Amino acid sequence: MTETIEFEPTAYHVKKSNEGPALEIKDFNLWYGETQALFDNNLEIQKGQVTALIGPSGCGKSTLLRCLNRMNDLVDGLRIEGQITVDGFDIYAKGVDVIALRKRMGMVFQKPNPFAMSIYDNITYPLRVDGITKKSILDETVERALTQAALWKEVKDRLQESALGLSGGQQQRLCIARAVASDPEVLLMDEPCSALDPIATARIEDLIEELKGTYSIVMVTHSMAQAARVSDNTAFMYLGRLIEYGDTDTVFTNPQKSRTNDYVTGRFG
Amino acid sequence: MTSFNEQYPPASGAAGAAGAAAKDAVAPRARRRYSADLSALGEPALWGFGGALALGIIMIAVFLMAVLYNGATTFWPKPIEKVELTDGTVIAGVERRGTIFRPDLARLDEDVRATVEANDGFAYRTLYQTANFDIYGDDFRWAADFEMAGITRPEDMYYFERQVWGVFVGRIAQMQIDGQRMDYDPDVFRREQAAARERFREIRRIERNEIGRINQLIERERLAQRRAVLRQGEEAAAPVVAQSQTRIAELQEDFQVLQARVNEIRASDRGFRVTLEEVGGRQIEPEISQIVRYFPANTLGWFGKLRIYVSRWIEFVSAEPREANTQGGVLPAIFGTVAMTLLMVIFVAPFGVITALYLREYAKQGRITSIVRISVNNLAGVPSIVYGVFGLGFFAYTMGGTIDQLFYPENLPNPTFGKGGILWASLTLALLTVPVVIVATEEALAAVPRSMREGSLACGASKWQTIRYVVLPKALPGIMTGMILAMARGAGEVAPLMLVGVVKLAPALPIDGFYPFIHLDRSFMHLGFHIFDVGFQSRNSEAGKPMVFVTTLLLLALIVTMNATAIIIRNRLKRRYATGQF
Numbered sequence: 001m002t003e004t005i006e007f008e009p010t011a012y013h014v015k016k017s018n019e020g021p022a023l024e025i026k027d028f029n030l031w032y033g034e035t036q037a038l039f040d041n042n043l044e045i046q047k048g049q050v051t052a053l054i055g056p057s058g059c060g061k062s063t064l065l066r067c068l069n070r071m072n073d074l075v076d077g078l079r080i081e082g083q084i085t086v087d088g089f090d091i092y093a094k095g096v097d098v099i100a101l102r103k104r105m106g107m108v109f110q111k112p113n114p115f116a117m118s119i120y121d122n123i124t125y126p127l128r129v130d131g132i133t134k135k136s137i138l139d140e141t142v143e144r145a146l147t148q149a150a151l152w153k154e155v156k157d158r159l160q161e162s163a164l165g166l167s168g169g170q171q172q173r174l175c176i177a178r179a180v181a182s183d184p185e186v187l188l189m190d191e192p193c194s195a196l197d198p199i200a201t202a203r204i205e206d207l208i209e210e211l212k213g214t215y216s217i218v219m220v221t222h223s224m225a226q227a228a229r230v231s232d233n234t235a236f237m238y239l240g241r242l243i244e245y246g247d248t249d250t251v252f253t254n255p256q257k258s259r260t261n262d263y264v265t266g267r268f269g
Numbered sequence: 270m271t272s273f274n275e276q277y278p279p280a281s282g283a284a285g286a287a288g289a290a291a292k293d294a295v296a297p298r299a300r301r302r303y304s305a306d307l308s309a310l311g312e313p314a315l316w317g318f319g320g321a322l323a324l325g326i327i328m329i330a331v332f333l334m335a336v337l338y339n340g341a342t343t344f345w346p347k348p349i350e351k352v353e354l355t356d357g358t359v360i361a362g363v364e365r366r367g368t369i370f371r372p373d374l375a376r377l378d379e380d381v382r383a384t385v386e387a388n389d390g391f392a393y394r395t396l397y398q399t400a401n402f403d404i405y406g407d408d409f410r411w412a413a414d415f416e417m418a419g420i421t422r423p424e425d426m427y428y429f430e431r432q433v434w435g436v437f438v439g440r441i442a443q444m445q446i447d448g449q450r451m452d453y454d455p456d457v458f459r460r461e462q463a464a465a466r467e468r469f470r471e472i473r474r475i476e477r478n479e480i481g482r483i484n485q486l487i488e489r490e491r492l493a494q495r496r497a498v499l500r501q502g503e504e505a506a507a508p509v510v511a512q513s514q515t516r517i518a519e520l521q522e523d524f525q526v527l528q529a530r531v532n533e534i535r536a537s538d539r540g541f542r543v544t545l546e547e548v549g550g551r552q553i554e555p556e557i558s559q560i561v562r563y564f565p566a567n568t569l570g571w572f573g574k575l576r577i578y579v580s581r582w583i584e585f586v587s588a589e590p591r592e593a594n595t596q597g598g599v600l601p602a603i604f605g606t607v608a609m610t611l612l613m614v615i616f617v618a619p620f621g622v623i624t625a626l627y628l629r630e631y632a633k634q635g636r637i638t639s640i641v642r643i644s645v646n647n648l649a650g651v652p653s654i655v656y657g658v659f660g661l662g663f664f665a666y667t668m669g670g671t672i673d674q675l676f677y678p679e680n681l682p683n684p685t686f687g688k689g690g691i692l693w694a695s696l697t698l699a700l701l702t703v704p705v706v707i708v709a710t711e712e713a714l715a716a717v718p719r720s721m722r723e724g725s726l727a728c729g730a731s732k733w734q735t736i737r738y739v740v741l742p743k744a745l746p747g748i749m750t751g752m753i754l755a756m757a758r759g760a761g762e763v764a765p766l767m768l769v770g771v772v773k774l775a776p777a778l779p780i781d782g783f784y785p786f787i788h789l790d791r792s793f794m795h796l797g798f799h800i801f802d803v804g805f806q807s808r809n810s811e812a813g814k815p816m817v818f819v820t821t822l823l824l825l826a827l828i829v830t831m832n833a834t835a836i837i838i839r840n841r842l843k844r845r846y847a848t849g850q851f
C-alpha cells in the first residue's frame with residue numbers, strides 16, 4: 001500500500017491506473033484554533049470520477065477541499081487529526097513534498113484570484129514554476145486551457161493584457177483555465193460556476209464531463225441541479241460532519257438520512 | 270432572563286388566553302417623529318479638518334514662496350547707486366535690504382534729531398553692498414535715510430565679479446593690453462576678457478588634469494615603493510624601488526614641462542590688466558583674467574540683465590565655488606548630494622527589503638518578531654546625529670581602519686577609508702533610513718491578499734517562487750513608496766553627514782578620470798551642509814545670505830526631481846497591471 005509517489009513533470013504526466021481511490025480521507029478532524037470545523041470525516045474519492053460536495057453554507061466544504069492539497073497550511077492555529085492519503089500516501093505525514101503534491105492537483109478557489117500579471121502569464125504560471133519555458137508548449141497550453149474554460153474567444157486578442165482587467169466571471173474562468181493548464185491528476189473546484197452565466201456554466205460542465213475519466217474531480221457546489229447533472233458521487237455535509245456519501249442517483253433519489261432528503265429537496269439549507 | 274410578557278405586561282394584566290388576546294389589542298407603538306425639513310445640516314467637523322489642512326498648506330506655501338522668491342531673484346542684476354552722505358563721503362553699492370532702526374540720538378545733529386524724535390526715535394536705513402573688500406575691508410555698509418544727501422545712478426558704474434576678493438564696484442579707468450596702456454574701449458575689453466578667461470581656464474586645466482594626473486602617478490609610485498618595502502623588506506625591494514625611482518624621475522620631467530607652460534601663460538597673462546577705480550578714487554590693477562563677469566549695472570537693458578541672470582545660473586549649477594563658497598557654483602555639492610543619495614538607495618533597498626521579507630514571510634510570527642518590529646520602528650525616532658556618531662565610530666574608524674590596515678598599509682598613518690567619506694556617509698544614511706523601508710515593505714507585503722499567495726501555491730509554486738513572482742510584483746509600488754520616503758529623508762539630512770564625510774570644500778569629485786575612477790573614500794560636498802556653511806559659517810554671512818536661498822531652492826528642486834522620478838517609476842509599475850475589477 002505504501003508505495004512512494006513518483007513526481008513526473010505535470011505538463012506531460014502519465015495517466016495513472018484507473019482503479020482504487022484517488023484520495024482517501026480517514027477519521028479526519030480539523031480545528032481552527034479552538035473551534036472544530038470538521039468532525040470524523042471518512043470519504044473515498046474515486047479515480048476518474050466526479051465527486052460533488054454539497055451542504056449548507058459554513059458546513060466545511062471549502063475547508064475539506066482545501067485540506068486535499070494542504071492549502072490550509074497557511075492558516076495560523078490550524079490543527080488536524082486523521083489522515084488523507086493520495087494513492088495510499090499520507091499527505092500529512094512528515095517529510096511530504098507539499099510542492100510536488102500540489103503540482104498533481106489543480107485548484108479553483110471560491111473567489112477568483114488571478115495574479116497581477118497578463119492573462120498569458122497567469123495561465124502559463126503553473127508550467128513556468130515547473131521550469132517549462134519553451135514558447136511552443138506555453139502557447140499551446142494557453143490556447144487549450146482557455147478553450148477548455150470557455151474563455152478563448154473572448155480573450156484571444158488580449159492575452160498580454162492584465163488579468164485584473166477581466167470581469168468577475170471571466171476571472172473565474174481564467175482561474176479554471178489556470179487550474180487545468182498543467183494537466184493535473186486531481187481537480188479541486190470550489191463553486192467554479194458561482195459567478196457564471198448559464199452558457200458559461202454549461203461550458204464548464206462540458207469541460208468536467210470531458211475531463212472525467214482522465215482526472216479525478218472534486219467539486220463544491222450549491223446547485224443541486226449541477227451536482228445531479230455532472231457528478232458521479234455526492235457527499236452531503238452538515239455542520240462539519242459527513243452525513244451521507246454515495247452514488248449521486250442514490251443520494252438524490254433515495255437518501256438514507258432524512259436531513260439529506262430535506263436538503264436535496266430544498267426543504268432547508 | 271425575563272420573558273417578553275414580563276417586560277411588557279399586557280394592559281389588562283390578565284393571564285393566559287386573555288393575555289394573548291390583549292397582546293393583539295396593544296395600542297400602536299409611538300413612532301419617532303422626523304422633521305419634514307430635509308435640507309442637509311452639513312458636517313461641522315469638516316471645518317476643523319479643513320482648517321487644519323488649510324493651516325498646514327499655508328505654512329508650507331509661505332515657506333516655499335519665500336524660498337522661491339528669494340532664490341529666483343538673487344541672480345537678477347540690480348542697479349548700482351552712488352550715495353552722497355551728509356558728512357561728505359560718497360559710497361557706491363547695490364541696495365540689499367532696508368530696516369527700521371533706533372539711532373543713537375545723542376550723536377545726531379540738532380535738526381536731524383528733531384525729525385527722528387518726531388518719528389518716535391525711529392529711522393530707516395539701507396544696507397548697501399559696497400563690495401571692494403580688498404580696499405574697504407568690508408563688503409557692506411549701512412546708510413541711514415537722514416545721512417543721505419543724494420542718490421544717483423552713474424552710467425559708468427560697473428559691477429565686477431572677480432575670481433578672488435569677491436565683487437568690485439566702480440568704474441574702469443584704463444586698460445593694459447599686452448603691456449600697452451590704453452583707454453577703455455568696451456568692445457576691445459569684452460574680447461580681451463573672454464580671451465583672458467580662456468587663458469585662465471587653460472592654466473586651471475593643466476594644473477588640475479595634467480599636473481594632477483602626474484601627481485597622482487608619482488603618489489602611486491611612492492606608495493608602491495612603500496608597499497614593496499613593507500611586504501618584502503628593505504633589501505629585497507631594492508630593485509623595485511630603483512625602477513620606480515626612474516619612473517618618478519621621468520614623471521617629474523613631464524611635470525617640469527607642464528609647469529613651464531603654465532608659467533609662460535601666466536607671464537603673458539600678467540600683461541593684460543585693467544585699472545579699476547572705486548567711487549572714492551582709489552585704484553586697483555588686477556589681471557583681466559581675474560574678472561569672471563562684469564556689466565554696467567545702470568545702463569544694462571532688460572536683455573542684458575537676462576543674459577547675466579542666465580549666465581549666473583549656469584555658473585551656479587556647473588562650476589566650483591569661489592570665495593569661501595559665497596560665490597561661484599555648487600556643482601561639487603550637487604554631485605555629492607546626488608551620488609550619496611543614490612549610493613544610499615543602493616544600500617538601503619536590498620537591505621531593507623530582504624529584512625522585511627524575512628520578518629513578514631519567513632520568520633515565525635511571535636514575540637520575537639514583534640520585539641524586532643517595535644525596535645525597528647523605534648530606530649526611526651533616534652536623533653540622526655546619533656547615527657552620525659555611530660557611523661564615524663563604527664564605519665569610518667573601525668571598519669575603515671581595518672580596511673586601511675589590510676589593503677592600504679603603505680598609506681598609513683594617513684587614513685584612506687579610515688576617515689569620513691562618501692561610502693561611510695551613504696552607509697550611515699542607509700542605516701538611518703532603513704526602518705522606513707522595512708516598515709513600508711512590510712505593510713506592502715501584508716497588503717498582498719492571501720488568496721493570491723494561495724493561488725500561486727496551488728499551482729505548485731514554491732514559497733520563494735510565490736514571493737518572487739506574485740507577492741513582490743504586487744508589493745512593489747508600496748516598496749517604492751518606502752524608498753521614496755527614505756530618499757527624501759536621506760537627501761535632506763545634514764547633521765550626521767558632518768561627522769562622516771561632508772566637508773566645506775572638496776573640489777575633487779568622488780568620480781573622476783583618475784584610476785580607479787570611483788573614489789568611495791573621498792570626502793564630498795553636500796547642498797544641505799553648503800547651506801549651513803555659507804549662511805552661518807563664512808567670514809561674511811551677509812554675503813552668503815542670497816546663496817542660502819539659491820542653494821535651498823536648488824536642494825528642494827533636486828529632491829523634488831529625484832522623488833518625482835521615483836514616483837513616475839512607481840506609477841508606471843502600478844499602471845502596468847492596473848486593477849479594474851468587474
Ligand SMILES: Nc1ncnc2c1ncn2[C@@H]1O[C@H](COP(=O)(O)OP(=O)(O)OP(=O)(O)O)[C@@H](O)[C@H]1O
Nearest residue numbers: 032037055056057058059060061062063064075110
Ligand atoms: N480561516 C478560518 N479561520 C477560522 N475559521 C474558519 C476559517 N475558514 C473557515 N472557518 C470556519 O469553518 C467553517 C467552515 O467554513 P467553510 O469555508 O469550509 O464553509 P463552506 O462550507 O465552504 O461554506 P460556503 O458554502 O459558504 O462557502 C465555518 O464555520 C467558518 O466560519
Ligand SMILES: [Mg+2]
Nearest residue numbers: 061062110190
Ligand atoms: Mg466555501
